[in-house]
Amino acid sequence: MSSAKCQQTQCVASVVPGRIAIAAFCLLALVSGQTRPVRAADPVSTASVISVLHLGREIITSIMETWDLVDEVGDVHLPYKRGNDKKILKQMYMISQQIENSEHQILNNAQLTVDILLKQLMFEFRLENYLQELADLMNRVSHREQIMRSYVESEEKIEQLTLESFASSTVALDVNSIPLLLARIDLLVSGSRDLPFKKPGILELLLQNTEEAKSTICSFGVSAQQVLYQLYNAISITELKGYSMMQFSWMLLKAYGKGNFTAESRLMRRRFEDRTSRTQQLLQRVMQQASRDYWRCDPERNQQKEGETFLQITRLLQGYVENEVDMNTENTCKENCAHYSWGVKQEQCYKDLYCSKQPKCSGRIYNCEYMDSDMWICPSATSSNRRYEYIEYENGVILGQKGHCPRGTTKVDSWWRWLFWHCSYCMCLCDDAGPRSDRYINMRESVSDVMNNKIVTGMRFVKKNRIIHLIVQQGTLLPRGLIDNTTLEWVEAEGYNILSPNVRNGQDYHTLNHDNRILDLDDLEVQPSYVLTGVRFRLLGNHLNMEIRMTEMDFGTGKLVDPDKSIWIGSDKTEHSEEKRTEVKLDRPHVPLLTPSKSIPDSESNQFIRFRESDRGMDAAQTTVPFFDAQPVVPAKPIPLAGAGLFHKGRPKFGGFIAPKVLTYDFGPHVQPPASQIPPESEERQLPRQR
Incomplete structure (x- = not known):
């Protein structure tokens, strides 16, 4: 067997019990070429076949080649077959060694497991039972494999009787045998x-459950579709x-002269292919129905920190x-508060009254309202972005949350002028x-x-020099949708400020105000076959509108196609479009950090x-x-992105x-297996030969 073939088989035969996730990453790493050379000439092209399916095909081929070790000697006496037995054990030893050498790297990659599923979501009773049973069955398969590993890695000689007993129990038809465990897994899945x-x-x-639990799917670190795909990876590795183990068991039994097992080997391969084909379909x-959205849940309230978990316009x-x-410029009080609602200015500070005791509004003043004549105002600290902590009116109305006022309250009274005009303080x-x-x-x-073949793998908002930026994380694209984790990095926000030379409002940045x-x-x-490679904002009328950049890729090779011809796309819909853009209205909103429960998405696209x-x-x-x-x-597992968006999440x-x-x-x-898992021209070579 070639070293490449050994490495492929090694990934299958050396998963530590309870670590289904490790196997899934071993699978992905092997197929992407990170731990084994790529075959020079595959009879069937696998460039567009997903990694787990490609590996299944490779594993079948490798196992069939291993049968040659059993067939080399022919019908001779048992001592010679014992030597053949050692060859099989040597291959199995190489398997466990390869996984041990790769284990550290594999453990550095987080993967979803059945155990995590059970902890993160509140499932209906039936699904919870199914998942518990699935976890139990998968662990039983892993436990038997651990026993096999202990034999092949043992420095002491393992007796033939022990190996023969293990092989016989592995392929026996009882409730704990591998064939029946796999059949039960297939029925559950x-x-x-x-x-x-x-x-x-x-x-x-x-x-069904992930669709119903959209408000909590953010806790997984992956999209709903990734949940399904990663669980499938774990199940597929268990199948492999x-x-x-069954194929190696038959090899050992044949080497010990217990039978030919040609028909059993062929039948098992067909059953395996039938099961995997059904599961793939x-x-x-x-996956066509599963959501691919991924966003972040709110952190716990005591973990909210400005600049890290949230930003705010001030x-x-x-x-x-x-x-x-x-x-007004006439120094009169002949109108009322409601008159001053459309962008007036502070024209003067009459007799240095309360206007001299607070920071002046140097911009425009809107939406004035009369509350009551007299009030007590609690001013905020000079370092705060607030002007007031609370305002208490003489009629008992309180604006804000009344509490201790470190700077002391200030009494503010309206007054009458010439008995006719009331000079009111307005809110x-x-x-x-x-x-x-x-x-x-x-x-x-x-x-x-x-x-340099880098694509977007994530996004976040940051504030720099008082400007809020939406920045991207980038990573190098690899074959079959993998990302080189060692290349992940954030694209830093540009360091300009609004007073920098050649920086213009409306081009480099947008200034929010009452009208914009x-x-x-x-x-x-x-579009299909494209990936996300950038984001930016533009002005669409007086709306700030997001665009994304897409670049074509070759899925099989992991190369971007014509990167200099990347395309920017966005939504041009407005309130006047045929499909009208609608508003998400905030009704008397309080500070979002004070919500008693975590936010949930409450907006839709085109709002x-x-x-x-x-x-x-x-x-x-x-x-x-x-x-x-x-x-x-x-996403917890770096992955190419097929889009991006903005949404609002909150509570009433x-x-x-x-x-x-x-x-x-x-x-x-890409979940489409080749027409045959085994190259047709190799069929005769791959089947165990009748003697």
């Missing part, structure tokens, strides 16, 4: 189509382990107390783009280095949201909402968060 016992399998039930069907529209006498909104207001969104692109504070919410998907002030009653309108979710949106009466989401690459079309 695929379900039964025969009446009256028709029932769905785990993959179908899991699809069981198949390999089922997987492809459920002082965009903020509650501001001003007397009407200061909002307004201040739109002041001063040095305390972070209200800028980067419009420069954030892209991967496509000329709308953000479009869209899900953008690349928009306006940044606004927090509720006057709950927060004295001191906070701009929604916030931005600043957590990295990177809270401001919520603008959050990025990514769309994982659709592996479904």
